Amino acid sequence: MEPIDVRSMLNSAATDVAVDNGADHRYFIERRRKLTPPALAVANQKVGPAYSGVVINGAVRAADFVCLSLVGIISYIGYVVPIDGFSWSYIAAVLAVALFGVISFQAAEIYDLAIYRGQLRQLSRLTSSWLFVFLVFIGASFFLKVGDTVSRFWLCTFFSVGLLVLATGRLTLRSLIRRWARQGRLDRRTVVVGSDENGEQLIRALRRQDDSDIKLLGVFDDRNDDRAQETCAGIPKLGKIEDILEFARRTRVDLVLFALPISAENRILAMLKKLWVLPVDIRLSAHNNKLRFRPRSYSYIGSVPTLDVFEQPITDWDMVLKWMFDRIVGAVLLLILSPVMALVALAIKLDSAGPVLFRQKRFGFNNERIDVFKFRSLYHHQADPLAAKVVTKNDPRVTRVGRFIRKTSLDELPQLFNVVLKGNLSIVGPRPHAVQGKLQSRLFDETVDSYFARHRVKPGITGWAQINGWRGEIDNEEKIQKRVEFDLYYIENWSLLFDLYILLMTPVALMTKNDNAY
Secondary structure: OOOOOOOOOOOOOOOOEOOOOOOOOOOOEEEEOOOOHHHHHHHHHOOOOOHHHHHHHHHHHHHHHHHHHHHHHHHHHEEEEHHOOOHHHHHHHHHHHHHHHHHHHHHOOOOOOOHOOOHHHHHHHHHHHHHHHHHHHHHHHHHOHHHHOHHHHHHHHHHHHHHHHHHHHHHHHHHHHHHHHOOOOOOEEEEEOOHHHHHHHHHHHHHHHOOOOOEEEEOOOOOOOOOOOOOOEEEEEEEEEOOHHHHHHHHOOEEEEOOOOOOHHHHHHHHHHHHHOOOOOEEEOOOOOOOOHHHHHHHOOOEEEEEEEEEEOHEEEEEEEHHHHHHHHHHHHHHHHHHHHHHHHHHHHHHHOOOOOOEEEEOHHOEEEEEOOOOOOOOOOOOOEEEEEOOOOOOOOOOHHHHHHHHHHHHHHHHHHHHHHHOOOOOEOOOOOOOOOOEEEEEEEHHHHHHHHHHHHHOOOOHHHOOOOOOOOOOOOHHHHHHHHHHHHHOOOOOHHHHHHHHHHHHHHHHHOOOOOO
């Protein structure tokens, strides 16, 4: 279902980062919000990235189809072809049986993470569904009067070996799913907003769900009166609402669930102004609301109705597609552009003393700090790895070669190493700004509301803002506001074709819209 459109109601976003405004970057200190001891205890627990259930189910379907097709084709080539010769009708029949098998397994609800964890229930459904497929095949052969042309030995081999392969695959999958579950990779790590009676009822309702993937981390509440309990149905209170921003930076959070009634509109909106910049799903629990909408208006966590407010961008198969696009396109670009990069490196080395590459601290996904590789364009003794001072027109710190590579964005090419080798950048995405990026004396996040919402996706080498001319020096408020505006549009309208269009338009933009690049 589509999330509720509340963007127009949000006028500002909370910031969770402050930095030392001193001129000397060597004494840069990042001030991070202090978490409570219970929150730190949860945040310090080791947890890996989540595995998408949608992707796992899709991969299992594809594996079933491929395995069944291979079993049928190999047994046909090994037994029938030497006797009767090759016929494409057998191949078509094998593919049809494999496809119908996957459809039957889907109808039997075999493709479900809860089913994978079991053994007897999974294998019994699998066997009955596979038997049904062959009974349908035999019946179809009879009515089409082609039963005499089908090898019975091949048919028995296809059925028995296919069942054996399916069962072996399911037992292997069961082992994997159980291991991933122990590692927390299948959990939706959830925080609840509201440590009161509503929160207690919600937590109890979630705990009653069978085979739930919800992992409750804790509750957050701003209230200091008797309504906000220190523990809520046995779940500890971890802090205030603003603490969620820092908490989500230190550990994986997948879902923020509000236990507040919809009637508390002003409180909810005030909290959303702070939290919507996070790359997580945000939902309002509707389990206690007297106002009822149509059933299709809700999404459900088990039997608990919720209303979607914000959805995490680029998830499930979209994330897989973007990951493949980054790795494949990034590797191809790295190979094609390696001669250009070698020439740039040689020119830098001949032009001025110092290393060819340097690393600069930038904002990454979910406000994390990442090291971004760039060709050195400043004199080495005037290097500015934190970008505390913006490069301006005719800046004396820029070398002769540096002026050219900055104008043409050739200095950005080493970021392909970030894409292909480190995986902390994408080919296309919001540009990663320096952690001390300022407009005059104010940090970017202090200048533009919702600035940190840019970091809900992985940053990129090029982006929608850049091909529309918003690149280079930021010397007025409009330039940073436009970058944020275009970046948010990209996040909300992402598609693989959109990425491809931006990538293809980047060379055109570099030639025609480079007035602000110095």
